[in-house]
Structure formats: structure tokens, C-alpha cells
Amino acid sequence: MQNSTNSPSKRRDVAGATIVVTGASSGFGRGAALKLAAQGANVVLGARRAAALEALAAEIESAGGSALAIGMDVSNARDVGRLAQAAVQRFGRFDVWINNVGIGALGLFWDIPIEDHARVIDVNLKGLIYGAHVALRQFREQGFGTLINMGSIDSEVPLAYQTSYAASKAAVLSLGRSLREELRLAGNEDIKVGTIMPWAVDTPWWTHAANYTGHEPRMLAMDDPEIVIDAIVRACVEPKEEMPVGWISHASNVSHHIFPDLTERMSANIAHREVEKASPLAPSTGAIYQPMTDTATIDGGIRARMKREDDQDGPSK
Template sequence: MKNLSWNASLLLTGLCLFLSSCSTSRLSRSDQRKTAGKTFVIVGASSGFGRGVAEQLGGYKANVVLAARRTDLLEEIARNIRAAGGNALVVPLDISKPEDVQRLATETLRQFGDIDVWVNMAGVGAIGRFWEIPVEDQARIVDVNLKGVIYGSHAAIRQFRTQGYGTLINMGSVESFSPLAYHASYAATKAGLLNLTQALNHELRLDGKGNIRVINVEPWAVDTPFWRHAANYSGREGRMAAMDPPQKVVNAVIRASLHGRHEMPVGWKATGAWFSHRIFPRLTERISANLVHRYQMRNAPPLSPTSGSAFQPMPEGRGVDDGVKKKMKEERRARKQENKTP
């Protein structure tokens, strides 16, 4: 009876997560109107998901606060938002510095008066065998991906408690619940974000703050500049199998600000991984590790060791999409052609 109850609970939870994960289309006109005039703080807004969310919100006439290290790029995005009818505020910062995060909150309140949604999207990866990645690079991953999100969450929650409402969105990953080989430190930080999100929701519940929500969004691997920006000591270009398009995650994040649950896998691959890991955790991790080994350590083109954008921002990788899927497709085509050549 106990096992039956547990299985029913797992099925119900999984169904809810599946329905959430399917909500990846563009918002309805009604939901677009709900975002108009709201203030969104986006940390990590200069490329990838952050840029996509910011520019889409601009089209919905929201107030968008753009925070990242690349000031010139933030100014470009701000112009796009204003041209689309939204309002934009640029606040350059390094998320690993708590004083920068506090300045972000202060300047946002000075400009817009309150904060409806705070999105922690800044993050960087470290790819390679754990013992071959310099320890200072691994420490930097923790500074940005975990400590930086703690700083941002702390600033957001304190403001939400003052105003009585708000939504905090933390950008997790399938690695929040299912770690991948050659991503050890990155996976550790994403697991930390899931636990942070869960603990915060319980604390807010016990404090009677039902109008404040904290959401961990968990995408599958996605074709963004993340792979170009990652610290990489694998000897090969960063990549993963069956990458999703970034627009799927962009739509899910904006929808989460209105309707999201506490844990939100994005798309059928992330949802399938969620289910699989709960039923067969070790088998799921083993299959995933073998998949990463094939795509990352065997098939990817050579790359010299690099710290990527971990310590300093890179001029490259300025868009939402980074063309990795297209490049991988061309490589497969070239390999097939070589195999056909006598």
C-alpha cells in the first residue's frame, strides 16, 4: 500500500511537471498583457537565455533591468527594448560581488519603485576531467553559479518581503537533479540551486508569505553561447547531444513568472530525464555519462585549454542562439562524406 501511494504521488508530481514543461510556446495575448508594466530584473542579460528573455519582455512592454558584465552589449539590448516599446535600465555588475548585487537592487528601486520578478541567469561552466581543471577555475564556477545566485536571491527575497509579493526564478538545469560527467563543479552548483529553491519556498510558506514564489527552471542542454563561454579543459569544443533551441527556454521562463511551479523542467527531454532519474537514478546517470563522453570527449573538434569567460567577459558569443547545432550537423555531414570517399 505504501509503495502504491508513493508511485501515485510520483505520477501526479510528474504529470504536473510534464504539463509545466510543455508550456514553451509564446505567451497568449492575455499573458503578454499581464507582463506589461511589470519590472523584471535579469542577471546575465547580455546573451543566451538572458538576452532572449529581456528582448521578448521588451516586446511585451515590460520594464526590464539588464545586468551583466558587458556594458556595451547591455546598451545594445536596451536600445532594442526601447524600440519595441518597453523600458530598460542598464546596471553593469559582476554577480560574484555582493556589493554589485545590492547596487542592482537599489538602482532598480530608484528607477521603477518595486520589483515584480528577479531572474538569476548568470552562469558559467567548467568542462573536462575534474582533476585536470585548475582549482581556481572550479572555485570561480562556485562564486558565479552558486554564491552569485545566493546574493541575488537574498536581495530579491528581502525586497519581496518588504513589498509583500514577487517571483524569484533561478536558472537550474537537468544537472540540478542528474549530474553529468565532465561537468562536476557545474553540476554541484546546479544541485545547490535546486536545494536553495526548495528551502526558500518552505521558509516563505512557514512565514506566511504565499505571494512570494521561488522557481527552479531546469532545461536540457541548449544551443546558446554557454558552450563557447565555458572554461574548457577537455581538449575539445563544448557540446551535448540533442540540444534544444533557446527560444523554448525563453518562453518557459517568461511563462514561469506568471504560472510557474517550484520545480520546472523545460521540454520533453528534461521531463523524461526527471522521471528516469527518480525511478532509475544510477542507470540514468550512467547512460548520461556515456552520452557526454561520446559527444564531448570523442566526437567534438579539438580545442586548446581555456578559462572561457569565467574570469573576464568574452567579446564573442553575443546572441541568444550560438549556432552549435548547425555546426554539429555540418560536422556529421562531413564525416559521412569522408566515409563514402574511397
């Protein structure tokens, strides 16, 4: 067991830490990997799009950083184990594991094929369980570590048109809470677990989601990805049990504890109005089964499209 004074819980920054980031090819994962590497961390990148990961690793290393790219699918337990093994082989250990991958299926529950609901659970819940399992085994062996799970405000407030996604994110929050208690009971005080809970954010997630709403995806007052990326970086040294991100997430979290039924009804009404505002779109499985090749970006371009829709004063439905 290594000396726990090297624990991320005692770090003031990420310099010199080895950090595993799943879902690193786009969105939060890509942004966090770039920022963590710029601050001196070794980053281990995992995602299905191996070519995009290799390009990201090359970008990081050309800027003076250190990166390792591993093509993998979090819904495959062997792939997750291979990612952890590669990190240890290259860097001797990993200090932080960021369970970032998440997919969605948009639409009324009964309109979405059951296979798509199952895929959401395979990735969003089982994939995070696989990541947590390999990470905590490594952390217990070395005596320290930080597990960061990507939840959502849906972890607290279930949202209409995202039923299986919301269910998976509620499970992610429960997973983190239970793990914290088990670690306490086992005396592993230098192993930390935190859950990040953002509101809707403008990343490629919306384009990647399976969509059976009949409309382009959109949501009220989307946040910029940068605030979530910054929260992920902070969590690497200051993890908290629950980390709402952005004022809407904070407000929704508080409101749901005080007025749960009203908050759920208001959130559902918002989701319904946003669906009705959007431009028509044919049903699609998005990228939940096969990755897209042209969306390896941080920003999803959703706010720009929403502005065009709103400027048109009501697109055809």
C-alpha cells in the first residue's frame, strides 16, 4: 500500500496526478481531459472512438502534456478492466477515475423501443458500476483515490421525455451514496466518491441521444459546458457527495427537497414545451449503438440552433 500522503484528498491541484476519463472523445470528457492535462495531470482517455482519442492525445502531448488513449466501451466490463490495467501499466497507478460516459433516449417512454431503454441502462448504470468496481479495487490496494460519477439534476428531479435516463441517473446518485458509506465502514478514509449533477448542457449528448420525440432536441436555458468541466476539475481535488452545477441545478435540487411534486410537474411542463418548440426530426437511434464520426467536440451547437428556431417565431411542428 502506498503512502496516503499522496492521496488526491490531500492535493491542492492535479499536477502529477494520473486521471482516467471515460467518454473522453467529446463533451465534458474531452474538455476535462484538455484542462486537466494543461494543469499537469497525466490523462488516460477512454471512449469508443479510438481515432478521436488518438487525435486528442496527440493534441495534449503536442502542448506538453501526457496522455494515453484506449478505445473501449464502458458497457463491456472487460474493456473497462483493460482501461484500468493500461493506466496502471503506463503510470504505476491512477489517482482519480472519472465515470463520465452517459447516453440518452428522448421521447415518451412507450414510444421508445425497449432495446434503447436497455442500452441506456447498460451504459449509464452498468458502465458506471464497472468503472467504480475497478477503480475502488485499485484505490483500496494503493490506499487512496477519488471516484467521480457523472450524474445529473435528473438524479434528483426525474424529467419527462428522459425516463430511462433519469432512472439511470437516480441510480448513479444512490450508487455514490452507498459507496461512501461502505468505504467509511471499511475505514478507507482516503478514498473519496462524488457525484456531479448538472442541468441541461450544450454538448453533443443531445445529438448522440436516441430521439423519438419527432423534434430536434432542446431544453430551456442550457448551460455552457465550461462550468461543468470546471466542476469536474475541482472535484478531482475537492470531491463532494453531491455537486449540483449551475444555478438551475442548485435551484431545482433545493426546490425538489421542499416541493417534490410541484417541482416534478414544472420540470415536465418545461420539457414538454421545449419539445413542441423544436423543428421536426425523424426518429433516430443517434449514437447509442454506433458512435458518430463528426461530433468529437465540446460544444454541441444546440443553443445556436435553438436561437435560430426561436428567431423564426415558431417552426413548423
